Amino acid sequence: MEQTELAAAACRGDEQAFHILVSGQQRRLYGIAYSYLHHEQDALEAVQEAVCRAWIKCGKLKDPGAFIPWLIRILINCCVDEQKRKKRLQPLPDNADIRSNEMISDSKIDLERALDRMKPKYRHVLMLKYYEDMTLTEIARVLDRPEGTVKTWLHQGLEQLRGKMETGGELFHG
Amino acid sequence: MVEEKERLLEQYFQSAAIASRRIPEPLLEEAVAAGLNRGKRIRRSRAVMRRSAVFVGTIAAAMLLVIGIAFPQAYSPSRLSGLAAKLMDRAEVPDYVEQLAGERGILREALDDGKYQAIERTASYGGYQVTVDGMLTDLNHVVLFYTSSGAGERITPDSPRLFTLGYDPLNAVQFMAGSQQFKGVTEEGGIYHDMIIFDLPLGETLPSEFYLAGRWRNEGGPVPQDQWLEVKIPVKANRLAVLERVIDVNRTLDFDGQKIKVSTVKQDVQQLEITLLADPSNDKRAERMYGLMLYNNRKGGYTAYNLVTMASNGEGWELGYFAPEYQRGDPLILTGKGLETAFEGEKKMVINTATKTLVQAPDSRLKLESIKRSGSFIRIRTAIKTPLQGMAYVARPKSKFKDANGAFYPLPQDGGVHEAWNSRGEWSEYYFDIPASQYVQPLTFDLRDYPGELILQDFKIEIK
Numbered sequence A: 001m002e003q004t005e006l007a008a009a010a011c012r013g014d015e016q017a018f019h020i021l022v023s024g025q026q027r028r029l030y031g032i033a034y035s036y037l038h039h040e041q042d043a044l045e046a047v048q049e050a051v052c053r054a055w056i057k058c059g060k061l062k063d064p065g066a067f068i069p070w071l072i073r074i075l076i077n078c079c080v081d082e083q084k085r086k087k088r089l090q091p092l093p094d095n096a097d098i099r100s101n102e103m104i105s106d107s108k109i110d111l112e113r114a115l116d117r118m119k120p121k122y123r124h125v126l127m128l129k130y131y132e133d134m135t136l137t138e139i140a141r142v143l144d145r146p147e148g149t150v151k152t153w154l155h156q157g158l159e160q161l162r163g164k165m166e167t168g169g170e171l172f173h174g
Numbered sequence B: 001m002v003e004e005k006e007r008l009l010e011q012y013f014q015s016a017a018i019a020s021r022r023i024p025e026p027l028l029e030e031a032v033a034a035g036l037n038r039g040k041r042i043r044r045s046r047a048v049m050r051r052s053a054v055f056v057g058t059i060a061a062a063m064l065l066v067i068g069i070a071f072p073q074a075y076s077p078s079r080l081s082g083l084a085a086k087l088m089d090r091a092e093v094p095d096y097v098e099q100l101a102g103e104r105g106i107l108r109e110a111l112d113d114g115k116y117q118a119i120e121r122t123a124s125y126g127g128y129q130v131t132v133d134g135m136l137t138d139l140n141h142v143v144l145f146y147t148s149s150g151a152g153e154r155i156t157p158d159s160p161r162l163f164t165l166g167y168d169p170l171n172a173v174q175f176m177a178g179s180q181q182f183k184g185v186t187e188e189g190g191i192y193h194d195m196i197i198f199d200l201p202l203g204e205t206l207p208s209e210f211y212l213a214g215r216w217r218n219e220g221g222p223v224p225q226d227q228w229l230e231v232k233i234p235v236k237a238n239r240l241a242v243l244e245r246v247i248d249v250n251r252t253l254d255f256d257g258q259k260i261k262v263s264t265v266k267q268d269v270q271q272l273e274i275t276l277l278a279d280p281s282n283d284k285r286a287e288r289m290y291g292l293m294l295y296n297n298r299k300g301g302y303t304a305y306n307l308v309t310m311a312s313n314g315e316g317w318e319l320g321y322f323a324p325e326y327q328r329g330d331p332l333i334l335t336g337k338g339l340e341t342a343f344e345g346e347k348k349m350v351i352n353t354a355t356k357t358l359v360q361a362p363d364s365r366l367k368l369e370s371i372k373r374s375g376s377f378i379r380i381r382t383a384i385k386t387p388l389q390g391m392a393y394v395a396r397p398k399s400k401f402k403d404a405n406g407a408f409y410p411l412p413q414d415g416g417v418h419e420a421w422n423s424r425g426e427w428s429e430y431y432f433d434i435p436a437s438q439y440v441q442p443l444t445f446d447l448r449d450y451p452g453e454l455i456l457q458d459f460k461i462e463i464k
Helices: A005-009 A013-025 A027-036 A039-058 A064-088 A094-100 A107-116 A120-130 A136-143 A146-165 B004-023 B025-070 B078-086 B096-099 B106-112
Strands: B118-123 B128-136 B142-148 B157-161 B192-199 B210-218 B225-234 B246-254 B258-267 B273-277 B288-289 B293-296 B306-312 B314-324 B332-341 B349-351 B359-360 B365-373 B377-385 B400-402 B408-409 B419-424 B427-435 B445-450 B454-463
Touching: A005 A039, A013 A027, A013 A039, A013 A064, A013 B025, A027 A039, A027 A120, A027 B025, A039 A064, A039 B025, A039 B096, A039 B128, A064 A120, A094 B096, A107 B004, A107 B096, A107 B288, A120 A136, A120 A146, A136 A146, A136 B246, A146 B157, A146 B192, B004 B246, B025 B096, B078 B210, B096 B106, B096 B142, B096 B192, B106 B128, B118 B225, B128 B157, B128 B210, B128 B225, B142 B157, B142 B225, B157 B192, B157 B225, B246 B332, B246 B454, B258 B288, B258 B314, B258 B454, B273 B306, B349 B365, B359 B365
Parallel strands: none
Antiparallel strands: B118 B128, B128 B142, B142 B192, B157 B210, B210 B225, B246 B258, B258 B273, B273 B314, B288 B332, B293 B332, B306 B314, B332 B454, B349 B359, B349 B445, B365 B377, B377 B427, B400 B408, B400 B445, B419 B427
16 A cells, blocks of 8 residues: 555554554654654654554544654654653752763764754754755645745754854863 | 754764664564554543443433433432533543553552542633643642643743642642653644642641642743743542552661661652661661662563652652552562762862872872863862772862862853763773862862762562
8 A cells, every 4th residue: 555545544543554654654753753862762752652642643634645744743742742851850969960971072962952952943944854854845744834934944943053052152071 | 154054963963863773673663562552542541431421421311301200390400410420520531631641550540440530720811821621639649630822832830839728838849750750742732731740748738729820931932931820729529549559668688787778668649769767776877779779570570760869868768769650569679789888087188280189088099180271171080999890989079169278269150061970990080170270279179979888788679
């Protein structure tokens, strides 16, 4: 079956079609989740959560042709939720912090911090463009926004990244 | 400049590309299968709820008809609809609550026991809206399930609190844990569902009605906006859940004469809390247990729980492990490798940064590795010999140090990274920065951390 046929069947409640469709994307989904969470277990959990939500809601999807962008959108929401949970982390006593410290490179943490400070919509566009290598049309389908809006977000995201990295302050690492 | 950022971004996302190539197929398959199974379970439970609602509704209507015909004088629509509502109460559990409660654990048990209390109270102001959909409580613990939205952006509470109807704050503490704690659900248009958990201190209970109040914050905007919202919540005293259980352990461990009792394991809403007590006869102050791990031994497997909270009161510790899916009866295994006692000497080191010498150390284990200029800072690198490889032994200074004249200087507080630890074989290395300046030498650093003695002894306790 073609992807659209599979998606249509999945939306009608065909579990096997849903499984085939999602399994075919599982490595891609994991990569997207990893690009947000940078942690194997967290990324796997985000994939699991996205699959769960997708199965619950797929009956309501009006356009089966948009199944994959829709699935990626759900996954991105899961990752954003997970990132938010991480921000709520209550730190353990100081010693435990030290135990988990590692020497990390300047440029990676600098960019990571800049992305972290950025509004989520800009980050989504940058990730889909520079990690997933999607076209603006494809990104627009994932984010369910007009192509022009996505183009603006991409431009503004890059500009913001420049601004935030330049105002990030001097960092020192071992 | 934009091209440079594009190149950096591509490099940045390479780690995800590599990770996605390396992840073993079975792990991905397992994640997809587990997600699908959970989704199926939720859909099934939703379908059962719908069928139950229809069935109960039909029965209620039939009863209404029969009673209306047989006993017209006793006909009371409000009483009967109340009965139907009571019978249909299970149908009021929203899908996201089912999702947040997971498949196992004390929340799942409470939901399955029909202890969910529908609240459905809303507060709104300035485009922000919060509805407390429902609650689970035993009067000592409160789990509030909410739906929020704020002008298209997701809003969440910032330090929410509980108040009495007279606006006296309750001493309820919000439970916060690590990254695995909540499974909030985001929908299109900034609609967000999540739960807030509060624990009341021992001896205090929830009143029959209370307020949830706090600032609800839009975190997505460049400048977060917030609104103060409060929701009045009634408690149904006849629908209290079991949200806490205590397992007595009472096992004493002996580390070269230093005794530690594993007293109890308490299960509450999201965690398992182990209470460890140091024996008053100990002649050394116990600092922490070394290598402590808590496992769920269900079906013979070893699922490790993450330590998320730690409290110490001088007599012992309470260690909280994040275990929302722990179910009554699951066997637990507590293992450890030893006991660390507190350092009893003077926690102070004196360093001459001009001559690069260590003038005074807490003991002979500490050595000065190097002192180097690093930008506008001086980087001081020390090392401590460890009894085991990979241990984080650090001589970590307090936030201020003093020169030979007694003048105090703060450590850098500019948001940058000015300290780090690293393990090198049997040496534990640590560096910290001080501002580069001409100091009257030597400099004295009072230490907030310095390792004591490690008494190595493996132990394993089975808890049932």
